[in-house]
Amino acid sequence: MKLQEVNYQYKKSPEKALENLSLTFSKGKLNIILGENGAGKTTLFDLISGALKRPSGFFNMLPQEDICYQQQTFSIPMTLKGDDYVKLFLNTERKKETTAVEKMKNNLNDNDYEKLNRLRKMRMGDMSVGERRWLLVRTICLLDRKLHIFDEPTAGLDPNAREEVMRTINSMVDKDRYVLMSTHILHELENVDCDIFFINKGELIFQGSYQEFVAEDKDRNPNKAFQNLLVNKGASNHG
């Protein structure tokens, strides 16, 4: 999947959300989109997925049925049970070949299967934020798609839940699938084989591995590297 000099502007916005953005995503690695709030990350995901109508400059994009797109948040009634959501995700799949329970048995390790089964019996409102997010991500990861998009899947989670969600997403990466993810929690990328794309005000200001990214700070602190990139390259790109 390739983007070449993509420009995008919302109708009511005076500024471009994406400006001359060129990047290439690869399979077999986690593709990470970084940027400040409002940098254009979700816009980019909406365009890649086709949720927003794409302008010119998008190449080798996948059709909707090959894409699974996890949004940052969406409202769910807390009175419903985890099982209602598991079934909703797995039984509404377009290319459904097995039941939700069979799919879980066939694709989960013992620990995850046991945890998912426990959460299925609980009301959503009785779960912790981390458990709800894990249930959502773990269930979405059972869907077999060529492109998975995760928009800040670890936001608001404690370190243990974050670790679980990252492990689950990382397990999705293989040579036949694109996995795209945005995050603001940079330390969690340390042990992940990933390509980082740093977007600022709709423009790409950095592309490289995690090691190359942290090299932007003398102490190899990813948060400092993030700030240095914004100050140095973000400022230079905008005169």
Next chain:
Amino acid sequence: MNQTIEYFKYFNKENLANKMTGFYTLIIPIAFMLFTNYSWINETPDYYMSIVSAFWTFIILLSIFSGYGIALLINRENGFLKVFSFISGSKTPIIIGKMFSQILYLFVVLFVFTVTIGFLFQLNVFLLTINVILLAAVISVPLSFLALVIPTLSVRQETIAPAFMLVIVLLVNTVTFDFQSSVINTIFTIINPAALTYDLSLLISDVVWNASFDINQGIVILIGIVIYIGIGLLIINRVGVTSLTQR
């Protein structure tokens, strides 16, 4: 089809969980009916279909426009439509599943309302029930298609929900308005969904209670139904899955 059934089941559970909806669409109309027609408890009027039909019309419009149209708009704004249209490969099973779930809910609410007021006021519960079931069976799908206009609007739910309640009350209060012109009255019946629903209820009541049928009124209502379904079919592809009020 399986996807639509799965969404139908999900939205049924959501309706059961949402107790406030029952308050607006059932408890308030029953309370208002009792309050405004208290004298019926002592003496049942000879003809009560015009009053009962107005209440049915209010319940139907509220359930369809608010419970379906505005609910879809909320699902668009909170990301539900986006997430699940990618899981299902299309938004259509969600829209249709929600439609039939809301129609089922409407049947239950109308049934409970009719039986309750029927027993309270000692009305003919059997014929009233047949009347209202036929009414809901004919009008619920066309009104649901018309309600698809709502999720194409670029407005926030906080703005549209109270505004629509006022619009529905206004529409229901004008159902018997006489423009002193049969042509304008006919056009009004077609463009005002409350007037169409109300007139259909009276038309059905003529069939159920008197075994008579006004063919001209039947044709007007049929034209309205075809127009509503046509509008829905034309507009269904314009129901977006991304928020129209946030960037």
